[in-house]
Amino acid sequence: MFAAVKGLALAAAVMTLSCNSADKKAGGAGGNDQAFRFNPPVGAAYDITMQMDMDQKVMGQNNKIGMSTTYNMHVKGLDTGVYDLHMKYNHFRMSMNAGGMDMEIDSDKPATEAPNTGDPTAMMIAMMNRVFSGIKGQSFSMKLSESGEISDIKGLQNIVQAMVDSMGLPPEAQAQVGASLTDQFNENDIRNSFQTAYSIYPNKPIKVGESWTRTASVKGKMPMMIDSKYTVKAIENGIATLDVASTFSPLEKDGGSNIKGTQDGEMQVDLATGITTEAKLNQQFTMETQGVPVEMKSLVTIKSKQVQSGK
Secondary structure, X not given: OHHHHHHHOOOOOOOOOOOHHHHHHOOOOOEOOOOOOOOOOOOOEEEEEEEEEEEEEEOOEEEEEEEEEEEEEEXXXXXXXXXXXXXXXXXXXXXXXEOOEEEEEEOOOOOOOOOOOOOHHHHHHHHHHHHHHHHOOOEEEEEEEOOOOEEEEEOHHHHHHHHHHHHOOOHHHHXXXXXXXXXXXXXXXXXXXXXXXXXXXXXXXXXXXXXXEEEEEXXXXXXXXXXXXXXXXXXXXXXXXXXXXXXXXXXXXXXXXOOEEEEEEEEEEEOOOOEEEEEEEEEEEEEEEOOEEEEEEEEEEEEEEEEEOOO
């Protein structure tokens, strides 16, 4: 469920708050007088890696899925509280053990031709390796407000075309595959993915012991409501440690996935920039896919680092 998951990858910054020394003397019990919001310096760039390890149970069968994504976020500009972000995919990796099938796909591995062995699994792995290699280096842009609202996503069609081109399909098949990929990789899904990641800001100063709630509505293929509570556990050297507790519930009138679940964990956020530097989140949820119940447990870890300074 990368709607709740994907979501959480932000970026990191190394900046010092004026209240740092007071936090240390008070054992991390201080706060700061700056509103906690998305506030990175223009020109800065961050590499963000998200790892998700999932155990899935479908019709009594246990599956294991691992996914890792690394992307670069470059802060290109700021206009009246809205940031212009350039997002570039640097690396994809996926491993899967499901239904007696083992596969591992890595965008850093050279794209290869599908082996002519008649083995559908080997052919699928080769095809997906080419697709992942095609995504590597592709980029899109989006707007993000200080309060975490996403808008104006551009460039996704170029990514879809790169995926189609990487497959080496005959012309008559390219349009059909392109339409299918667009359905899986579109503006609405990308907005949902990142919206849940950035819907964390109370847009006011925070201090140790303080809590606030945020609600995110996710539409699309896995419609759900995400209600999250954030509690400031500690503040030290300008980094706030937040306890996270979330519930997932189906949207009203949703006759689809009927998803339900919980999420708990901890994240470290740079108060000066609103950037998440590290997070570890445990998720448990159930859902239905075409009437089939699915149980899932996942561990999501996020790490980010600043790779370019801002102004």
